[in-house]
Amino acid sequence: MSEESAAPKTAVIVEDDPDVRHLLAGVLESAGFSTVSVDNGLDGVQAVLDHQPLITTLDVTMPGIDGFEAARRIRAQSDTYIVMLTAHDEEADVVLGLSAGADEYLNKPFRPRELRARIEALLRRPRIGAAPVGPSLLGAMAEGAARVVDVVPAGHGTDAVGAAAGHPADGPWIRHRDLQLNPDTRIVIVEGREVELTRTEFDLLCALMETKRRVRSKTDLALALRGESYVTSYYVGDADKRAIEAHMTNLRRKLGDNPAQPRYIETVRGVGYRLTSEASA
Template sequence: MDTAAQRRLILVVEDEPTLADAVVARLAAAGFDTIHAGDGPSAVEAARTHRPDALVLDVMLPGFDGLEVCRRVQSERPTPVLMLTARDAESDLLAGLGSGADDYLTKPFSMRELIARVQALLRRVELVRQQTLLSTGREGGRLRLRGGDGDAARELEIDHAARRVRMDAVDVHLTPIEFDLLDCLARRPGVVASREQLLAEVWDWADASGTRTVDSHVKALRKKIGAEWIRTVHGIGYALEAAPSQAAPRATESAWARGEPGSVP
């Protein structure tokens, strides 16, 4: 039993009784508290009433679908979401990520992998919380990057402490995992990060079984900040294709990128 899972409440949203019972039972065996909802409206109400630590959310639901559930839940209170989908099309996966889901599993899946994904989501949320507390009161922590040339040049600003992204001074709304992915790439502009490295640093996964998850999130991120910012290195991974802006304090940027003491973690 994972002691970190104790007293964590997971809302399972699944309308197929056999699968719902199996997921609830496996989560309970792993040390989680659980509640169950079988349709869209009751899922939104359960999230509002019980304030779960995470959702395991099926896409196909009566009432309204899991995408709408995810949008409504995230608009009221940001919550980690692992989405379950029977469809494997890229457009369906991007729609799920675009609605605010942090990760997805394609049916059929193993219960062992489901538990590992939920645990990784919760560890990442706790890590973000700790980093935010450490960042409070520190100066700097902003990274400004420039992409393109001449009149086509654009500036991307990432505020690590505030977890805020702006493109040409306009806010870009990212999901928590999209921010973490961009933040990870931005620490080393131009340096290629392998899919396995991104899984370990962003998703806290110890194996390489979810490399397609990385690809799907990169596609979703490109739609929001522009495809030109992230370069694909085929067979390896991705790199943020940008240079530090002259407007940004160079010392702050380099200290942050190197992880020196006193810099934002």
């Protein structure tokens, strides 16, 4: 075991219900984390700054600032994975939580095994400013992207792509119309300008660009973002599907894509999402 893998992992638990705090601590400690627990949002933000945790769980309804505001303050200063927990599963709450910077959104009462599975899936995903903890979905996507016919069309190599946007030609570029994505450097360029996406938004866009016109269902995308294959034993609930919808709304807004007249991503009603055709709109 390397020195890095043997380093202790810290989790901050922000929860005002002592019973839930105890349950969360048990789940996280069984997964190898040392835990720090606080009972309000302001102390939670400070605990994240003090301890720099790998994982932070946030209750939505707390005294002082709520979980949404706590998530915004934490995300502005930390790349910790944020898992929001709430007794409400309204779509507006899911959208608010994900927009505030949460990586996962789980309803109460939650199943401890599902929480642990979600956390383990998060740790397999790349972390902003840090190397991935384990095998990542993006590694597989990068390998798949190299096999896509038009990743580097003849006469339009990575040098041309990178130079056109003022970026070095690092690794493979996947392109769709004037949208360009590099799985290695995690750079996204739209009409020659770089667009800043969250981890999840980037992974979602990469999944769609890698499979192009093949429709990806919300269930499929939810499992892909967890780094899991489509296996019927994995649970994907309504909250997971609403989370995909919320991420898609944010992604389209950042790309400047109008769902009513999509240029990059189109909705296949009752099924999911896919890239638009290459033909001009």
